[in-house]
Amino acid sequence: MEGKMMDFIKELQNLLPSDRISTNETILEQHSKDESHHEPATPQVVVFPLHTEEISRIMQVASKYRIPVFPFGVGSSLEGHVIPYGGGITIDLSLMDQIVEIRDKDFLVKVQPGVTRSKLNKELKKHGLFFPVDPGADATIGGMAATNASGTTSVRYGIMRDQVRNLEVVLADGTVTHTGNLASKSSSGYHLNSMFVGSEGTLGVFSEITLKVYGIPEAIMAARAIFSEIEDAVNAVASILQAGIPIARCELVDARSVKQVNIYSKTSYQEKPTLFLEFHGNKAGLAQDVEFTKELLVDQGCSDFVFETDSKAVQQLWEARHHLAYAFLHGFPSLDMMITDVCVPISELAGAIIDARQAMDQTGLDGAILGHVGDGNFHTLLMIDKSKKEDIEKADRYNEHLVTYALARGGTCTGEHGVGIGKKKYQKLEHGDALNIMSGIKKMLDPQCILNPDKIIDKY
Amino acid sequence: MEGKMMDFIKELQNLLPSDRISTNETILEQHSKDESHHEPATPQVVVFPLHTEEISRIMQVASKYRIPVFPFGVGSSLEGHVIPYGGGITIDLSLMDQIVEIRDKDFLVKVQPGVTRSKLNKELKKHGLFFPVDPGADATIGGMAATNASGTTSVRYGIMRDQVRNLEVVLADGTVTHTGNLASKSSSGYHLNSMFVGSEGTLGVFSEITLKVYGIPEAIMAARAIFSEIEDAVNAVASILQAGIPIARCELVDARSVKQVNIYSKTSYQEKPTLFLEFHGNKAGLAQDVEFTKELLVDQGCSDFVFETDSKAVQQLWEARHHLAYAFLHGFPSLDMMITDVCVPISELAGAIIDARQAMDQTGLDGAILGHVGDGNFHTLLMIDKSKKEDIEKADRYNEHLVTYALARGGTCTGEHGVGIGKKKYQKLEHGDALNIMSGIKKMLDPQCILNPDKIIDKY
The missing domain is CATH 3.30.465.10 (Uridine Diphospho-n-acetylenolpyruvylglucosamine Reductase; domain 3)
Incomplete structure (x- = not known):
């Protein structure tokens, strides 16, 4: 193995100038992890191609020596997608940024x-x-x-x-x-x-x-809608969709999330279940959409409907939403985060979110629920201490509970984060025999199993 | 072959009651063709399953005897998809209509x-x-x-x-x-x-x-926009899209098409290049969209912009559009029709349509051009006498000309009709090496080549 390893690295060194291939420990370490809670692992070498032809030559070398390759962007994946378990060549594509x-x-x-x-x-x-x-x-x-x-x-x-x-x-x-x-x-x-x-x-x-x-749409309007009960907020979203209002964004954050946003972003939003909404369209159409939305939400128990007319306030609203995960990570610097990602039919969403909150409370771990509720997709952010085996086990059991609940209702184990290493164990349960077709496709296109092996499909 | 054929039909007869399996000549004949100009061919037997389990058993028989199967709906395909070349089992799914x-x-x-x-x-x-x-x-x-x-x-x-x-x-x-x-x-x-x-x-x-x-949208409005030049009509559509107006329908018919519509539907539309438009949304938004659209179209040379406010007139407009192919078939009862179906990036559409008209005129054949211009997809309807070899050759050469033109500009040989038997010869030109991946998928899922063989992928 050592000799083979040296040979493939030598060939790659012949292909690429020395500033675009590295076996430096710091560089390897930077490519050993993503933003998930999954265990890191280092590649043997990181290459930085500039164009397609170089990727092609790298793959020829990998194929010749049967060395796994792991494409890498900025390492923001959430299920261990880019982690080079078993080692190999990480292809860092960040220089291909044209x-x-x-x-x-x-x-x-x-x-x-x-x-x-x-x-x-x-x-x-x-x-x-x-x-x-x-x-x-x-x-x-x-x-x-x-x-x-x-x-x-x-x-x-x-x-x-x-x-x-x-x-x-x-x-x-x-x-x-x-x-x-x-x-x-x-x-x-x-x-x-x-x-x-x-x-x-x-x-x-x-x-x-x-x-x-x-x-870019002619007009954009944003609003916050505040509810006492999370179920009412979810049902309100179903009403918006049912009414055919072409809402552009429709995000739910629970009370716990808003509390953390306020701490991190120094905002003073009411700490109650809240919908962050955005509307895109022409001015006349938007005015009618927003008015109709407000009526529907109030009917569903919305206690406050706040327009954000000022563009700075709109930007702040969405930054607060996008920084929620960081708000938790910064708030608990000694802890790690596990993020779940199920998606269910919209009619099952209220039940799924209530169940997720109850199950989270039962774990005794701190965390928040937020979601792209217009899609039926929600995340829970669970704060865990990765050095504690029981925290890891609790988080895994919790994740499995959510996935099983979603799959039983026609949902999916991952709405948007992907399978990576973390959701591989649920593929058979979700896809049944169709997983055989997926395996067949993988084996046809990658007979040596060198393309990001052991992600989605088991290594062979 | 005769013995094997009898055996598989006998097994199918054991599976299905006699009123749901047929070798009657009339029934076979009904399943020998679609709505295209492609040559008919009869299956040996037609089966009419009622549920999934029956389809599964039929496939087991087909697989056991290695007999091709041809799924069939109402036979409205346009590239010979359902025609059972080489014979076999046609699975008529029309009874599975729940x-x-x-x-x-x-x-x-x-x-x-x-x-x-x-x-x-x-x-x-x-x-x-x-x-x-x-x-x-x-x-x-x-x-x-x-x-x-x-x-x-x-x-x-x-x-x-x-x-x-x-x-x-x-x-x-x-x-x-x-x-x-x-x-x-x-x-x-x-x-x-x-x-x-x-x-x-x-x-x-x-x-x-x-x-x-x-x-169903809250409000629907329809309009016709009439132009002197077809190029102006296409450019007008590009303007609508560029302005971000969420148009729901946007159909172009050329002057020749309108003439045939008037003959068939007894309407009196102006015989000029015309856009048939429809808008869906809320009332306030629509009013603004329609007003803005009218301005854009007039800027692009639209001579008449006619609202169809009456719901009967709207229905008549779309029926006229949908019946255009029949208008030609009924107008020329002794002729057949060949329909082309390329799709190009919208920036290439005006050029493609002008080229298509010139090339059609050069064939000396009669025909019309119409299209889903918002998608960059257009059809030409070419009237041919299938008994004349030269008509067939002219039509084939014309089709090939349009396909080559579209592919050279990043388009596709079929926007919506599919490949069937008619567009199979263009698959390599369009997909290049990717066709090998498609063949691999086909061979993995259908190792005996019994599923609608020789459509999309060559028989093996």
């Missing part, structure tokens, strides 16, 4: 995988465009495509899978292929785009991504 | 594959819901999922692939599996839903389909 082409008339943009969503939006803004998908972290587009990320705007604009029009993918043997085209729809061949989106680096390495983007 | 469950709070409906879109919409209307995808024909939901159909509303609501939340699929060996769940999003496992949608019966037989449905 926005290759903006086709504003086609609402399309072509980017390299290392472009972050904030960088993309900064550039798009110059063209009156924006890219809506917003996971909490400032993730890379490659990482977001790999996990099929979504966020607060998915209720209106959809998830990553809905935005990806074409992928350039480097396959296990170094072959470069593409999965789509620039047309807004197609019935030609099997739809490979959607199969590769969410494949978490297990089927190929994305080297270029063509995305759908959107015109 | 709406199994309507979950109105979740905006979901579960149906058997033989339910037609008009039947579904009739039932959904009672719940204030509708299903938007509307290919010209009153196709079955199973057929629409199999071809990834779309239609006039896709610019707003998306295509079949966007609506399918879960499929129950009977695989080649009779195994019953499912591809999704009831959650509005998921990052769990590889996305099989989208791979099976559009697979045209080549990967499995759909036995149950769970679809997203929509609330």
